[in-house]
Amino acid sequence: MFTKWDKILIIALIVASAASYPAIRHFFPGEKYVSIEVLGEEIKVVRLGLHKEISVRGISGESIIRFDEFGARFVESPSSYKKCIGAGYVKDVGDVIHCEENGVTLRVIGSGRADRAKPDFITR
Amino acid sequence: MEKERKIVTISLLAGISVVIYLIESFLPSPVPWLRYGFSHIITLFALLFFGPKEALLIFIVRTVISSLIVGRLFSPTFFFGLGGGFVVVFFMAGLLSILDGRGLGIVGISVSGAWVNSLVQMLIAAMLFARHREIFLLLPVSLIFAVATGLINGIVVYYLNGYGQRALGYKSRYFPV
DSSP, X not given: OOOHHHHHHHHHHHHHHHHHHHHHHHHSOOOEXXXXXXXXXXXXXXXXXXXXXXXXXXXXXXXXXXXXXXXXXXXXXXXXXXXXHHTOOBOSTTOEEEETTTXXXXXXXXXSSXXXXXXXXXXX | OHHHHHHHHHHHHHHHHHHHHHHHTTXXXXXXXXXXXXXXXXXHHHHHHTOHHHHHHHHHHHHHHHHHHXXXXXXXXXXXXXXXXXXXXXXXXXXXXXXXXXXXXXXXXXXXXXXXXXHHHHHHIIIIIOOOHHHHHTHHHHHHHHHXXXXXXXXXXXXXXXXXXXXXXXXXXXXXX
């Protein structure tokens, strides 16, 4: 019933089918978004990759977040040492910057399920 | 007389194919839009005994009539089935013609046809109806599923190949017993 080539083909097709999963995940990465939170409450979700600046009012003043092809980062902050700005970009799912003095958090989330990771940076 | 016998046999095969399709539509499907494709048993059988033209005719008659009965005519699943079916008939006919009974057996032809069918259907779904990444993530499941159903179809056709030659008196074009 089964020739030698039938068996080889069946095994090869099963392997190719299983291997297509990581390949698809690699070639079709999901869209990423940045969730902007103030005091833990989500106030805006912005898709990564857009070029824009968003101003957010926190507990001690205005924070300005810039979005570009590299990700999202704070460019203005009322905090004393401006460490939010020094923390740089968030770009991968799970990246989080929490600016404690102003109570503003940037959190990168995926398109499917929101990965609610702990902060990478807490700045004062 | 031989021509009439052939016409009657092809009509019967088309009818059996419709019945298989209808029974199959009652079976639960593990993935949305995914079908078992057991009616391709008849397509492969027709390819072995008659040729691509007759197999394609049976396939078209089966797709149109059964879609009409289950209310899926011109629905997305109709187009997936039609597109995948066209490709699979030509693909299996090409393989049979090139290999001419060497290398791959009936089961191998059936499995590769089912796999290609599944791949083409998913591409049609992705191109025409939903360009979501999630559609492509279903591909591995549907491909492995296609290997399993192709295997079942191939085993059935393997036995039908012997039966067709002994009981019906037709000569298998590629796998004579």
